[in-house]
Each structure stands twice: as C-alpha cells, then as structure tokens.
Amino acid sequence: MVFTAPGGPEVLAPGSVALPVLRPDDVLIRVAYAGVNRPDCLQRAGAYPPPPGASPLLGLEVAGEVVAVGSEAPREMIGARVAALTPGGGYAEYCAAPWQHCLPVPENMALAEAAALPETLFTVWHNLFERGMARDGERVLVHGGTSGIGTMAIMLGKAFGLEMIATCGDEAKCDAARSIGADLAINYRTEDFVEAIRAHTGGKGVDIVLDMVSGDYVARNLKCLAEDGRHVTIAVLGGMEANLNMAVIMSRRLTLTGSTLRPRSNAFKSALADEIAANAWSLFTGGELAPVMDRVFPLADATAAHARMEAGQHIGKIVLEVSGG
Template identity: 80%
Template sequence: MEEQQAVNHRQVMPETMNTIGFAQPGGPEVLVPETAAVPSPGADDVLIRVAFAGVNRPDCIQRAGHYPAPPGASPVLGLEVAGEVAAVGANVPAEMIGQRVAALTPGGGYAEYCTAPWQHCLPVPGDMDLKSAAALPETLFTVWHNVFERGCARDGERLLVHGGTSGIGTMTIMLAKAFDIEVIVTCGDEAKCEAARKVGADLAINYREEDFVAAVKDYTGGDGVNIVLDMVSGDYVPRNLQCLAEDGRHVTIAVLGGAKAELFMPMVMMRRLTLTGSTLRPRSDAFKAALADEIAANAWPLFTSGELAPIMDETFPLAEAAAAHARMEAGEHIGKIVLEVA
C-alpha cells in the first residue's frame, strides 16, 4: 500500500528537481546547482514544494566535511524550509495536502522539493509570509529546547548569549524577552551591538573592546546571570562560568571556538553550577515531534500572530547558495540568511 501511494505521488510530481550539491568537502565555492530525482515521502513524511530554505551554521559545517548527515537523511544541505505540502505518506492525514507549512528537516532543504516528518511541521497561516516562516524552525527548535527546557529559563531571570546578532542570538533575544527574561549579549562591533539592542537586548557588550566577564558582573552588581547559552565553547567556558550566579546553568550548543575547555571544578561544586548541552539533528523523530508540539502550544503563536518576527538578513536565489554560505562565514550577517527556491 505504501509503495503504491508513493507511485501515485510520483505520477503527479515532476521526475526531477533543481537542488544544490557538492562533489567534495570544501569552502563555499564547492556548492553548485545540480539536478536530482524528486524524493518520495516515507509513510510518516510530507513532501514539501519548497518556497524558501533557511541557511544555518550546521550547513556550512556539513559542507566543510565535519558534520555528516545522520543515517537515512538526505545528503542535500538544508535543515529548515517553508512551502506547500505536495504529497503525503501513508500514515499522514490526507488533509495536509495543499497546506502551507514550515518544517524542521533532517536534510534536503536546498531543493525544489523536500521531505520531512509530518509531525515536525508547523502551520503557516495565509497572512504570514513563507520567507519569514522558513527562517524560524531550526533556531526556534534549538533555542526553545536549550534555553527553556535544558536551561530551565524562568521569568525574572538573566541570560547571557554570545553572537547576539546571529540567527540563534536574535531568536534567543526575542523569545527570552517575550517571557520576561533579561538578556545580555556579546557582539563583535558597535553596529552589531546596536542591532542587538534594537531586537531587545538589555545589554550588548562589544567583546573586542570590553571584557565581557567584567561587564556582566558590573551590570548585574556582581550577581551574575542565571543562564549562559554558549555557541563558542573552548576558552569561553571558564569565562562563562565566572558570569554565572549560584545555581546557574551553562548550555552549550556549538563549539565554534574549540571542542575542549579547562574547568576549575571546585567552583562548579561550590556554586552548584549545571553544565549541559545538546545537538538537535541526531535526536529521534519522536523527540522532535514532542518538541514541535510544545513549540506549537507555547511559542509558535507569537510568530503567527505577528507579535514576533524573525530578524532577516539577505535572501539569495537557490543557485547562489555558495554566496549565502560565504556571507554566513564572513560573520557580517545580522539575523537569518535564506534561499529563495520558488
């Protein structure tokens, strides 16, 4: 039955599609337009006609050869898309066909068609543009899980996030402020600091000109922050711990500054600090479905209502994915970079 349904979907879909691939790992220049077969949805998947695809740091890391796709996932880059459901698998409600959705994908987003588990999709209302919707899933899922679930963020607390104008940084600022959390960010220049303040940061620290540990202690009167969301790791970790209040939580989601850190463990014990972290892509479909349900109930309405909107950087045509990656790696972007597919 499932095979027959896949055949039926293939009869109404084009045989091939435009996508982005790379023959071997390397810099942004290895990304080139290719033609590939349109994928068939599995039993629990939807096939999405992609309008826009988000560009994320893990895409760049995978392209460089350091973040392989998990078993069974598409080797095509792209972890988030928005578009219209074109076909569904055997276990998916048929009424999803034709619906506009934003989806967290295991891969495959840099293409005209992409499959994703149907329970990892969020509905996009007619008055919400698909470009904005495509910029949300990866950062929203990541921030919600790491700040609010692993970091146990509560209203009235303080949070420090590095890279305040990145996609993760801007999402963290917006969500935290929506839940009455005070936000401190670090940025690499004054223009980015000002951009972070406009998004809602209570304090933006230019880390090139100021010691962020001293700045955090001065701003908080020596109390420190309750949570650090860390994307740098390396030698930032011991400095982050100095910023934490007693019973503080340190959450690592990337290791852009190095995979190893040297810690003074007596401080961890004396101040009762919690060190945790996560990677989203390898988690089970069931975990991501449960996370999507929690986001749909608590955070997604903030965006569908227009109360919040993603901070957008540049939009590139799908064929210019290499330029999109070059911009991300240059570190000049503020907010999300997306690819226009259709």
C-alpha cells in the same frame, strides 16, 4: 544545490537528484524558501556529516506547500502551507519531512520569514527553556547576539520575561541587538564581557549562559554565572575542549549541559514541535514576533549565502529563495 567533495562555499553547484522517497510519516513539500544555518556550512566543509538515513543535501528548515503525503500522514495536509524542521534536503525544489515536524503557516505570514524560523526556534526553545530551565525574571547571557540563534534567543527571552544580555563583535551589531530587545549588548572586541556582566549585575551574575563558542570561553562563562546557574552549550565554534575548575562548579552548584538537534529522534522532535506549537508559535503567526531577516539569496547563489555567513557579516537569518511565494 549539491557538492561532490567537501570544501569552501565555491563547491556548491546546481544539480539534479531524484524526488525524495516518502516514508509513511513524511510529507513532500514544494519548497518556497530554505533557511541557511551554520550546520549547513559545517556539512559542506566535511565536518558535520548527515545522520544515517537523512538526505545528503543541505538544508535543515524550509517553508512551502505540501504536495504529497506518506501512507500514515494526514491527507488533509495536502495543499497546506507549512514551515518544517527537516533532517536535510532543504536546498532543493522538493523536500521530505515528517509531518509531525511541520508547523502551519497562515496566509498573512511571509513564507520567507517562515523558513527562517524552525531551526533556531526549535534549538532555542529546547536549550533555553527546557535544558536551561529559564524562568520569568532570570538573566541570560547569549553569545553571538546577532546570529540567527542569538536574535531568536533575545526575542523569545524578552517575550517570556527574561533579562537578555548579548555579546557582539562590533558596535553596529551591539546596536542591532539592543534594537531587537537586548537589555545589555557588550562588544567583546573592546570590553571584557566577564567584567561587564559583573558590573551590570552588581556581582550577582546571570542565571543562564547560552554558549555557541565553547573552548576557552567556558571558564570565562562560568565566572559570569550566579549560584545555581546553568551553562548550555549548543556549538563549539571556538574549540571542543575546555579547562574547568570542578571545585568552583561544585561550590557554586553550577550545571553544565548542552545538546545537538539534528541527530535527535523523530519522536523527540515531534514532542518539541508540539511544545512550540502550544507555547510559542502563535507569537510569530500572530505578528507579535518576527525573525530578524538578513538577506534572501536565490538558491543558485547559495555559494554567496554561505560566504556571507562564514564571514560573520550577517545580522539575523540568511534565506534561500527556491520557488518563492
């Protein structure tokens, strides 16, 4: 799927491009399924250009079969089923990705589910456990609890002994968040999440906020944090600027951090993949955890997939079927 000019979901259309040229560390994946993520929508709208050297095509995660390898990639990967974090190019029949950014997909794991994992898993692992320094028994607030990131954060957090609190936009989504494992789900349209967290925690607050909103949410988030709390920003859907009381940050010893994943170096993403492979991937390949799947659209219906994401109708991951399998 391609687009010739930025715009709404309707600018997406089928097209043909040349096969990706493999770099030495790359593998060529025959794509079975590709995940849909918010950065795809931003790139399509002209607000998130691909980093230098990345494919201009959309798609940051895929699952499928390796059909060719670069000169420095392991030849034994040919024929392997993999899920891959990609620098772009996932909305296509074939996609190139560094072999170190691939995770093995066993036969008992559906490729549609495998394609729904890399972007959110890499993002949540790095921001919650590495930047956020989450530790067993801590409390976490995650906004957008039924988004792909939100559902992944709830599942992973519970698997690693965290108390998970989520905000959602309606009662049905709050029910969905609780069914995934959220200890508390707050309807932010009918309830002040700051007051709800204060009541739930007896005034102690949470240890980490995983924030996708930013803007005027930041000051409210800081009111939710316990002393020595960590505020981790991973998106700015509510605006890029925030007004902060630095004296409060100092006196409560708060940490504000954040990150973006796509522009990071291949070496960083390779190290992150190794960390995930060692600590979290078996939770999914072994069946203990599974991504929350919203809907699978044919690749040709990518317009509808983007419209659903932008309307906020989804619960969990939206995936595109390319060749299936």
